[in-house]
Amino acid sequence: MIIDSEKASPLGHEFHDPRVVRVGMLGFGTVGTGAFRMLADNREAIVRKVGVPIEVTRIGVRDLVKPRIADRNLITADLHSIVDDPQIDVILELMGGVEPAGELIERALLNGKHVVTANKELLAKKGTHLVRLAAKQGLDLHYEAAVGGGIPLIQPLKHQLAGNDVLKMMGILNGTTNYILTKMTEEGLDFDAVLKEAQEKGYAEADPTSDVDGFDAQYKLAILSSIAFGKEVLPDSVHREGIRGISATEFAYADMLGYKIKLLGIVEACGPNRILARVHPTLIPKAHPLGRVDGVYNALWLEGDFVGDIMFSGQGAGSEATGSAVIGDLIDICRNIRLGGAGNMIPFEYGMETLPIEQVRSRYYLRIQVKDRPKALGCIATVFGNCDVSLAGMEMKTLPEGRGEIVFLTHPCIEGQFLRALKAMRNIHIVDRINSWMRVEGTA
Numbered sequence: 001m002i003i004d005s006e007k008a009s010p011l012g013h014e015f016h017d018p019r020v021v022r023v024g025m026l027g028f029g030t031v032g033t034g035a036f037r038m039l040a041d042n043r044e045a046i047v048r049k050v051g052v053p054i055e056v057t058r059i060g061v062r063d064l065v066k067p068r069i070a071d072r073n074l075i076t077a078d079l080h081s082i083v084d085d086p087q088i089d090v091i092l093e094l095m096g097g098v099e100p101a102g103e104l105i106e107r108a109l110l111n112g113k114h115v116v117t118a119n120k121e122l123l124a125k126k127g128t129h130l131v132r133l134a135a136k137q138g139l140d141l142h143y144e145a146a147v148g149g150g151i152p153l154i155q156p157l158k159h160q161l162a163g164n165d166v167l168k169m170m171g172i173l174n175g176t177t178n179y180i181l182t183k184m185t186e187e188g189l190d191f192d193a194v195l196k197e198a199q200e201k202g203y204a205e206a207d208p209t210s211d212v213d214g215f216d217a218q219y220k221l222a223i224l225s226s227i228a229f230g231k232e233v234l235p236d237s238v239h240r241e242g243i244r245g246i247s248a249t250e251f252a253y254a255d256m257l258g259y260k261i262k263l264l265g266i267v268e269a270c271g272p273n274r275i276l277a278r279v280h281p282t283l284i285p286k287a288h289p290l291g292r293v294d295g296v297y298n299a300l301w302l303e304g305d306f307v308g309d310i311m312f313s314g315q316g317a318g319s320e321a322t323g324s325a326v327i328g329d330l331i332d333i334c335r336n337i338r339l340g341g342a343g344n345m346i347p348f349e350y351g352m353e354t355l356p357i358e359q360v361r362s363r364y365y366l367r368i369q370v371k372d373r374p375k376a377l378g379c380i381a382t383v384f385g386n387c388d389v390s391l392a393g394m395e396m397k398t399l400p401e402g403r404g405e406i407v408f409l410t411h412p413c414i415e416g417q418f419l420r421a422l423k424a425m426r427n428i429h430i431v432d433r434i435n436s437w438m439r440v441e442g443t444a
């Protein structure tokens with residue numbers, strides 16, 4: 001690190017006044033180029049706010065032939081040489097994946113460099129270790145871009161909201177699935193058709209698994225939960241379901257009943273050091289703040305014991321929005337380098353208990369096909385009643401060949417009770433088929 005002078009401020013703390021903060025980038029794709037462009041386009045404003053220029057001096061990529069918006073001389077495929085470069089103060093890890101990103105970050109921290117990363121998978125799986133290492137080294141490890149792209153979520157949870165006991169958080173944490181679900185809602189199309197269109201437009205990856213099967217949202221919810229509840233929550237302890245199985249019929253019924261279908265990440269406090277965290281398609285009232293978040297937008301709704309309900313929303317992905325979060329973190333680090341205060345990391349503790357999904361208390365949507373016979377409804381109502389599941393609403397439709405379709409909405413019950421009712425229903429002759437069921441959240 002270049003330190004030009006060290007002098008005491010009028011307030012008595014030490015100023016470390018480098019002439020320039022030198023940055024090494026690992027990865028120069030969607031997020032990397034967005035961050036780089038922001039540094040170049042807003043250079044004057046950033047220097048004014050930070051007090052010193054920020055220079056990107058090395059950029060690590062895989063493919064040396066690809067055209068780049070940066071000077072060719074900065075680019076290398078030797079990423080270790082960047083984290084080992086004694087001239088570099090801050091590393092931006094924007095390459096993704098658990099390895100070699102994790103090993104490179106570790107090495108950068110051991111070499112005395114601050115780190116900014118957007119890597120939700122790495123943070124969700126190994127964040128506790130990396131944050132502890134940064135704290136031990138007296139360095140910053142910032143990761144605002146990892147959840148919610150350009151939306152400030154991590155810093156508000158760590159700081160402005162930290163005095164609250166978080167009671168519940170619900171988030172639309174994945175832009176690709178929100179785009180697909182919005183299109184399915186608006187155009188009545190099936191999942192496969194919308195996914196194909198999203199891939200052609202570049203909104204969805206060629207391999208959409210991480211997004212549509214809920215892994216991406218699972219990582220993000222694990223990170224948010226660890227911060228909000230102050231203890232490590234690993235992704236494996238977050239129940240996960242994706243959106244592949246939802247049919248166009250469900251969107252039509254949801255609309256008729258006043259709901260939207262969203263892939264929500266939900267976590268709630270269930271007692272001291274005990275939470276239940278889950279990612280799954282959910283019916284949410286159209287009038288709920290989350291029901292109005294469409295397209296590639298993300299949002300986090302939070303209920304704290306003192307702050308009440310609040311919601312953050314904005315662009316959860318993309319070059320510029322995510323680049324903005326990366327540069328916000330970098331500016332924070334530069335200020336800490338100049339004014340002191342780096343390394344005030346809040347390491348997560350171990351020991352969070354996470355409850356299984358069967359213990360969740362929720363409302364439910366259920367669609368079944370029945371034989372259209374006298375007493376059919378009475379039979380089904382008896383099954384619900386025997387399992388202590390109370391009904392809140394119902395829609396019926398006559399189908400050809402003496403069949404009928406019934407959609408139920410329940411009052412809140414424990415999932416185990418609801419599943420018992422489904423099991424019992426499968427055994428009564430009047431029920432042809434359980435078509436689908438989903439959890440229902442929120443009041444308008």
Ligand code: NAP
Pocket residue numbers: 026027028029030031032060061062063064066077079094095096097100118119120121145146147149316317318319322
């Ligand atoms: P991307 O477009 O695929 O870019 C990845 C970059 O890293 C590319 O420049 C690639 O090199 C380089 N890279 C990857 N593996 C490498 C390796 N082993 N050695 C050298 N270079 C390597 O990815 P991205 O969308 O920018 O995402 C980057 C990170 O940000 C990920 O952790 C992602 O989860 C996170 N994130 C992304 C978004 C978003 O909107 N895209 C939003 C929030 C967070 P080449 O250019 O040579 O291929």
Ligand code: HSE
Pocket residue numbers: 146148149173174175176177211216316317318
């Ligand atoms: N694939 C992610 C999404 C990118 O669709 O939200 C942002 O993390």
